[in-house]
Amino acid sequence: MPNMLKNKPLTVFLKFSHFFILAFSLAILTACAEGNKKSEKTDKNEDKKESPKAEKKNSNLFEIEGKVFSIPSPIQTAFLLKDVGTDYQSDLLNPANKSGSYTTTYDKALALGIYGADLGYATIFDQTQDAISYMAVSKKMAGDLGITGVFDDKMIKRFEENLGNQDSLLVLVSDGFKTTDRYLKNNKQNDLSVLILAGGWIETLHFATSLAQSSQNEMIKNRIGEQKITIKNLVNLLAPYTENAKVAEVANQLNELKDIYAEIEFNYTFKEPTTNPETKRTIINSESNVVMSAEQLKNISAKISSIREGIIN
Amino acid sequence: MKRYIYLFSLTLFLASAQFEVKAQCDTIATICSENFTKEYLSDGQEYRALLIQEQTAEFHLTLYGGSVYRFGACSGLDSGNLIFRLYDEERNEIFSNKEHDIAPYWDFEVKSTLDVIVEANLNQDKLSSGCAVLLVGFKP
Secondary structure, three states: OOHHHHHHHHHHHHHHHHHHHHHHHHHHHHHHHHHOOOHHHHHHHHHHHHHHOOOOOOOOOOOOOOOEEOOOHHHHHHHHHHOOOOOOOOHHHOOHHHHHHOHHHHHHHHHHHHHHHHHHHHHOOOOHHHHHHHHHHHHHHHHHHOOOOOOEEEEEEHHHHHHOOOOHHHHHHHHHHHHHHHHHHHHOHHHHHHHHHHHHHHHHHHHHHHHHHHHHOHHHHHOOOOOOOOHHHHHHHHHHHHOOOOHHHHHHHHHHHHHHHHHOEEEEEEEOOEOOOOOOOEEEOEEEEEEEEEEHHHHHHHHHHHHHHHHOO | OOHHHHHHHHHHHHHHHHHHHHHHHHHHHHHHHHHOOOOOOEEOOOOOEEEEEOOOOEEEEEOOOOOOEEEEEEEEEEEEEEEEEEEEOOOEEEEEEEEEEEOOOEEEEOOOOOEEEEEEEEEEOOOEEEEEEEEEEEEE
16 A cells, blocks of 8 residues: 555656657657648638638548549530630639638639639640640649648749640649649548549539530530539548538539439440450540430529539638 | 656657658658550549558549540558459459459559449468558549
8 A cells, every 4th residue: 555655656757658659659640641731721710710610521532441432523524615616705713812711721612613714625625825824823722731842933934835736734834733623632622633533524514504505516515414423423532521511512513503403314334345455545436425305405504603602702 | 757758668669650651641642653655634532541460451433435544553662562342232243453463553444334342451471461552543
């Protein structure tokens, strides 16, 4: 008993030491993980104030044994819009001068996705002035998000030097978004990464629905219908981050759009692929088609327009 | 005291390991991007998974009809470390690079739009753990 009493201060000291070392270790671990994220702390705090539930999911960079969902590049649909002969319509784009109205980190991430799609659209249609404006506004958004080494002065300079060379410009834009994706994932900001993707997808579908109505082009309508399969991946992509109020809001809106898409028929038939080992190429011969009524297209158009308005205004 | 030094060292080790893994993935993604010639545009994303032994990473993507895609699948610093298989949504196998010397990239010409699933595993003969990177490019 005397020994126990004698050892008590030591035991308390050891407990505190233990606590101190663990706390210190955790602080170092956190500091290492946080890396370059200081610049976006203020905005994050603002976002958290918006909703007590808006807590960023610190999901691991790697999804072990998990599923990773993806959506196609907005540039692919912009190419289709050009290939089928539609004219460039600058009024479809989100005005660059609106960039100052996006105040929270999450709004900025969505806006970066939207402006990125606008940048791709303007570049594909060789609209140099608009492309430069949207490159500048993408730089602003990326900078506000604390993303370094992309959409910076160096990239803008390269963009300006390559004006007139569409292939090089598109490589710059695509690589810019790939680097953004890498940066955000490396800094455990997957929630922002998925919002950028969602913004790009929403903007592209807005282009397609607007132009489908004015042009009545079947290939554009088909592309809109095909989003029935893409929207599932997009909703799955957002799902792990719905603890965040903004992500949840976007996911809810997209789920409502997914319900509209549920009424559309997407028929798929598997056909044996053909592989040529010499050219390292496989032809995927499977067939698919979309059956969508004018009413369904109208409903999709109205919904995507409402989702987009809610984001940009 | 030894225990605390041990705890502290372990924490430092974990922090540096996390940093090391990210750096490793970045390096692999950069090496993998060399499989993409100028005619392919990136889809703007990097798909990564940390794989240990026989773990499988699963990637879900939409491929548009009338397009040509290139998939680059890499792990480690050499080619032939990552086995990948492509399935449609009904799990019909479309392609496996295991039948083609574990090629680090392959092109896919798509007739009609479809959703695909890419499964990736480490080549156990060469790697027991590592970062798996899948890159997707398309021909404009």
